[in-house]
Amino acid sequence: MHDFRRHGHTLIDWVADYLEDPRRYPVAPACAPGDLQKLMPTAGPVHGESMEAILSDFRAAVLPRVTHWNHPHFHAYFSVSASGPGVLAELLTAALNVNAMLWRSCPAATELEQIVAVWVLDWLGLPPDWFGMILDCASTAVFHALVAARRRAGGPLETLTVYIADHTHSSIEKGAIAAGIPPGNIRKIDLACLANVLRDDRARGLRPFFVAATVGSTSSAAIDPVAAIAEICRAHHVWLHVDGAYGGSFGLLPECRHFLDGVARADSFIVNPHKGMMVPLDCSLLYTAHPEALRAAFTLRPEYLRTDVETVDFTDYGLALGRRFRALKLWFVLRYYGREGIAANLRKSLDLAAWLADRIAADPRLELAAPVGMGLVCFRVREGDSATRDLMRRLDVFASHTVLDGRFVIRIAIGNSGTQRSDIEALWKAITTALS
Ligand SMILES: *Cc1c(COP(=O)(O)O)cnc(C)c1O
DSSP states (O other): OHHHHHHHHHHHHHHHHHHHOGGGSOSSOOOOTTHHHHHSOSSOOSSOOOHHHHHHHIIIIIGGGOOOTTSTTBOSSSOOOOOHHHHHHHHHHHHHOOOTTSTTTOHHHHHHHHHHHHHHHHHHTOOTTOEEEEESOHHHHHHHHHHHHHHHHOSOGGGEEEEEOTTSOHHHHHHHHHTTOOGGGEEEOOGGGHHHHHHHHHHTTOEEEEEEEEBSOTTTOOBOOHHHHHHHHHHHTOEEEEEETTGGGGGGSGGGGGGGTTGGGOSEEEEOHHHHSOOOSOOEEEEESOHHHHHHHHOOOOGGGOOOOOSOOGGGGSSOSSOOOTHHHHHHHHHHHHHHHHHHHHHHHHHHHHHHHHHHHHOTTEEESSOOOSSEEEEEETTOHHHHHHHHHHOSSBOEEEEETTEEEEEEEOOOTTOOHHHHHHHHHHHHHHHO
8 A cells, every 4th residue: 555655645746736737738639540559568467567667658658648628728529627626536436446336335325326416406496306316428318318218108119209409419319229219210300390290290100209409509509499399298298308418507507597498397307517517527417207217117136136225226227237436526526616616617618608709700700600608609710611620720729610500610618617718818819810
């Protein structure tokens, strides 16, 4: 343990320096596919090596090939933050090494998961009696919702039909395919026509069972009219899933609470604390009004896992037997920052995105490609796609793109806790310089 203590202290100092100022590293590495593989032996060491050797290779070979998601100039995908309290909790989680499969396999892990699930629900103003559980990511979580809904619908798979929109995250289509829904029954529709489509499909002998609505789409942070969709889903007895993986966190802010209008009437809902709440990857909350459907779909107990305690055993509600103690980091972060601390970071991202959007809207060479209501700015050069691509190449921040209305669009996601007004001012300066 002497080695652990010594290197542990050094590493905590290293992490503190890193989180304090990730700017000492380039946001994205300059390397080609296979670079790291060429540097490393093709077989693992037969005998153990010293921690010095491992750390030295981490610094020399691994670190230079890391994309720094913690960097304030990381604006790709969704910009997120690993906070100090979250990192410390991960250290404890690894040390405790518990498996949160059953209450008995670690009572604290099961109960803390229930506690934090209720806290977040309360902060978002959603029904307090919803069942919540933590999964690794939203893609896994929506697969669980799909399987529960499929179980509730029953009957042959061939006629079950799923409804998504053009901007729905790909994880829902992927989850539906993995859940055995025929790909031809995964219908991409204009959700404004949902009622008619459901009626027509039923008349054709199909069995609509799952509709996915989104609060904060990945491409453009768009929000579907969830309340109206919920009404239709109720009338047609179809499971409504709301994907708030990114946008759900904004419900913490009173001024954004309306983003979640209608979500209370959904059958399942996802929010990713690893996106909006400064919790290190991975941590996704799945809520449902129908835990019995999850249980019916996923309960299978071999003798060696039977217990005689009456309590929630999370393995009964999902595919995984082995489950990480993810609730610990969520609990650390929620307590350390409090609702207001997390809200302040979300509010900052809204303000910075609005500031940048105002500049773009006022520049005749540029145009916003979508309204800006969360921490995401989508814009393009009016001249055309190749000018937009060219601009993106010339920015020294890490951005990503999408296609909206058939046109190439630069996405600037703002959410990192280290991103300051001066960073966004510098980005705007870089944009105007590149255009001139
Ligand atoms: C990020 C995102 C997902 C996928 O989340 P993972 O946790 O990476 O699986 C799904 N839906 C939306 C709207 C997202 O923004």
